[in-house]
Amino acid sequence: MNTNIFLQIYHDYSERIQSGEIAAGTKLPSENDLTREYGISRETVRKALQLLSENGFIHKIKGKGSFALDIGRMNFPLSGLVSFKEMSERIGRKSQTIVYKTEHIPIPHAVARHLETDKHATVWQVIRARNIEGEKVILDKDYFRSDIVPLLTTEIASGSIYAYLEQELNLQISYAKKVISVEDATTEDYELLDLKEYTHVVVVRNYVHLEDTTLFQYTESRHRLDKFQFVDFARRSPGEEK
Template sequence: MVKSKADIIAQDITAKIKHGQFKAGSFLPSENQLTVLYGSSRETVRKALEQLHSLGLIQKIRGKGSVVLKLGKYSFPISGITSFTELNKSLGMNAETKVLKLRKMNSLPKLFKAKFPKQSKQKGIYVERLRLIANEPEVLDCDFLFTPPIDELPMKVARNSIYDYIENDLKLEISYATKEITVEKIDSELQKKLEVKDNLAVLVASHSFLSDTTPLQLTLSFHDPSKFKFVDFARRQKIKP
């Protein structure tokens, strides 16, 4: 996947924040200074800053600029719909993905049925991926993509970004998702994959939809509770009476 100039700028600024070159509480260089620094247009710089703003890495203050916010090392937003690959690039995690399973199925895998009983007879593609940071297991993502709208899922796609494939190759618009976060007991197989001592994991269960409300995907993300901290960065949205 070819990165845009805005993506490259956002990733570079994120790296500078991560390594303390831009410290929490300090202001980033102005938009004009950033255009000179990166040899790009002001519009491109604004797109890059909007990415950082959406991730909660900066706060824009009118008339002053963009101040760096103090957040944890890795903040994995729960309320948004962002792929692990996108987070990996934005936050500079240097994470690795291992595809453990990829197969077509005529019904929902047993693992999903307790959380999604109404979809038990749904046909789809099951993909299981282990996410590693510094060669240590952090997340086990289990995805079930409905057939249709997804009829094929190449291994190359599973190793990278499924969302990029859906949006750019299949031209489908991913719109919204419902999510539930719980602490669950896991079996010995999952425990071994995540390399956790106890038989407990944080589970994020989500159901994603296309813009026309077509069901797209079910996801069970198992996280090692001793390594992971979830940070939901929320921005105030005013509702007019």
């Protein structure tokens, strides 16, 4: 549906690199070659390559060319943070979702600070556990501003809330800030998770913004220590000093 040329080229090559069809280290056609091959201008080719580069699929070397990186093997960087849950699913492990709560409530004190709404606002609270390989190891506590998300059901919460937000409500998620830290496990953590002997949890706070920059969702993801992992791929950007 998206007819953007540079996105098509991006998807073309990202899939071929991720599937291994294009092996790591392989040299890609030059920008001029691609320009001729696709019958488009060079700047458009460069836009596609830049996306591939940002997301860790290729690496460009001035004077030499563009080369496929070794995604796919065990290293799936794929732009930014990748959680344990996503990693598990990529390896083919299924995660089950247990919905504990889906309710419309006045915003809790502790959450108001994060969501930056006024204190009389109401939110949809969703509390879910992720069951991976038979153990509940992640507790997700989501809070949505109810002036933006008017309705949530347990059914939606057990599937993909994001698909619902984007496709049904037509909300455009735009950017997010994550803060990762380690904290004492709460009694709630002990009740709702299979915490075993662990006394701490990794807490990932996620602040999600819409296209118009409004902060509409706050999520607290609480992971059992041994089942926590994050992978980050970072490229040195031109803007960086030193």
